Amino acid sequence: MTLSNPLPPCLSEPSERWPLPLALSATVFHSARFEPGLLRAADFDACGIAPVRGAAKRQAEYLAGRLCARQALQRLTGTPDVPAIGEDRAPQWPAGVVGSITHGAGWAAALVGQADAWRGLGLDTELLLPTGRARRLVGQILTPAELGRLPDTPEAQAWLTSLTFSLKESLFKALYPLVRRRFYFEHAELLDWTPAGTARLRLLEGLGPDWPAGSLLEGQFVCEGERLLTLIAIPA
Numbered sequence: 001m002t003l004s005n006p007l008p009p010c011l012s013e014p015s016e017r018w019p020l021p022l023a024l025s026a027t028v029f030h031s032a033r034f035e036p037g038l039l040r041a042a043d044f045d046a047c048g049i050a051p052v053r054g055a056a057k058r059q060a061e062y063l064a065g066r067l068c069a070r071q072a073l074q075r076l077t078g079t080p081d082v083p084a085i086g087e088d089r090a091p092q093w094p095a096g097v098v099g100s101i102t103h104g105a106g107w108a109a110a111l112v113g114q115a116d117a118w119r120g121l122g123l124d125t126e127l128l129l130p131t132g133r134a135r136r137l138v139g140q141i142l143t144p145a146e147l148g149r150l151p152d153t154p155e156a157q158a159w160l161t162s163l164t165f166s167l168k169e170s171l172f173k174a175l176y177p178l179v180r181r182r183f184y185f186e187h188a189e190l191l192d193w194t195p196a197g198t199a200r201l202r203l204l205e206g207l208g209p210d211w212p213a214g215s216l217l218e219g220q221f222v223c224e225g226e227r228l229l230t231l232i233a234i235p236a
Helices: 041-046 056-077 131-140 144-148 154-179
Strands: 028-031 095-104 107-114 118-125 188-193 198-203 216-224 227-235
Touching: 028 056, 041 056, 056 095, 056 107, 095 154, 107 118, 107 227, 118 154, 131 154, 144 188, 154 188, 154 198, 154 216, 154 227
Parallel strands: 095 118
Antiparallel strands: 028 107, 095 107, 118 227, 188 198, 198 216, 216 227
16 A cells, blocks of 8 residues: 655555464554665655654664554554654554554564554564574573473574563553553563464563453464564453
């Protein structure tokens, strides 16, 4: 689907292809590839999006993410809104809409949904961790129980560490707008996952009356090459 304004040279035509295993009703997904080296100073004005400060990579990923969000919102609501940045740096979605934006390594995506169908949506993309980096980070990302469930080989450990990291990032994005409280990797654990791309997480710390410790949340994921995409969707 073509954007209403001309595409900047740094951005590919957005795609509506749903990449995850389980489709969600009352949502719209858009993704696009971007090339920071092709970003021009005038691209933000041409797209009608307020610029952000930072290096070309930061600016390009922000522009790509907001354009995906605007296109998804136009399809969902009929209005091409651009989510502003809140004081907490989170996207500010229009009334009646929930959503999430993610970007990394030249790819951006946005997922928006009707708030009467979804309380929260959390989308995250990551490149798979190399084995050496996963080994250095594993103690910061995994709980003791998760460490005890790691497979034997370094490659499998790095893959599961990457998945756990991304799912917990998605969990934060889905829950933070509801609880307005920061929480960290040690406050949730990945209970199990399936080769079909589904997963379950459990809160290890209460985040308010609606989210006591022990609350279970469903997730899903897909791995395409070296890119991992995860989603936590909380039904209304």
